[in-house]
Amino acid sequence: MNAAGDAFDPLAPTNEVQHAQLGELRRSCPISQTPGGTWYLARHADVVAASRDVDRIESAFLAPDDADIDTQFLPFISEPEHGKVRRVINAAIATHRLSRIDAPLRSLCNELLGGLLDAGEGDIGEHYIAPIPAAGIGYLLGLPDDHQPRFIEWAHGLFGGSVLGDAESARRSRHAMREISAYLDAEIASRAESDDPPDDFITRLVNTEVAGIRLSPIACRTQLIFLLVAGTETTRNLLANAMLRLATAPDLYQRLRREPEAIGPFIEESLRVDPPLTYLLRQCKVPVQIGGVDFDQGTDVAFGLAAANRDEAVFEHPDDFDVDRSNVRSHLAFGDGPHVCPGAALARLEARIAIEVLLDRVATITLSESFRYQKTPVPFTNGPVSVPVRITRT
Ligand code: HEM
Structure with a gap:
């Protein structure tokens, strides 16, 4: 281990993830200090161990001790409170309920793709995939169809303001936050007061009690808003990366059309290869050892998801995109440990539906000549801003 004296900074904003340099770092200096002082973990095993050590390594954006946990987003609540809130959310988001979103989301995907098919070309990022993640969460929550467009707009406003520093994004985010808060408060209150509330996620969140813990209406609203913030841009980037891959790998595209069982491994x-989040920021709450290195209390640590996902100790030929690898699910794109993404099953389902509809109706997909890779502006996120394609009907 040595303080990285070289120029490479794994946390510096770049237009593309620097996989070659991350690989170099993983092999030569897997626990390194960035010029900004944060320590970067590049190995799969270190990221897994540190992710599970939540009593000693916490989110770098943790709420102060006296903060009201009702108004804190889930990742920023300390243990043991985090575990209690998380159990209620896990119980309410149980995977077997997700099948309900299949039909409405499939029908939305067909409608969106129909427009693009008529045109024959366009940005598949904007015209097909952008509305899918927020719509999926809207269907999960149980919102009626005519509320969906506003909900999708709020989701985009909220995320932009929470990560882009400019004044216009911040204004849109405040506006979205006011509107969605009022909307969700009314939805929560109506379910809490009803003798026969609809069987949906909001009702379950309001009524679920785990080990004597029930979320207050404000805590329900806070966590519902966070689902949107956490689940929209991430899933959008998963889909944008997948579309870019399919538009540049015609053999793979045709294989997925012939072998639907390969769609899951493809996702x-x-x-793994293009994680929507490339790193997570944490802080050591007490002195702690990670991967044989001692860290003082207060040290900032980054979990290098993009580097860990290509760790040759876990994945053979890690830079190859190989849907047939035996441990295809061993990636860390959804994190690990007690904070592991509770929306992973929903994200996977949304991706599967969007890809199945595409494979069903599109015979060929190719990138337009106008394509220039431009990564989303948020440093720790990873996906192309646009994916202009030409498509032909089946
Ligand atoms: C491809 C899409 C997604 C990716 C790559 C992703 C990735 C992640 C990662 C890496 C974490 C761990 C963060 C940490 O440890 O600090 C996380 C947490 C979280 N995600 Fe996701 N996520 C995705 C989709 C979703 C969706 C669809 C939802 C909601 C429906 C969601 C809700 C959450 C929540 C609430 C947390 C916080 C969990 C906690 O702190 O206990 N995510 N996600």
């Missing part, structure tokens, strides 16, 4: 391999 996992896409998450």
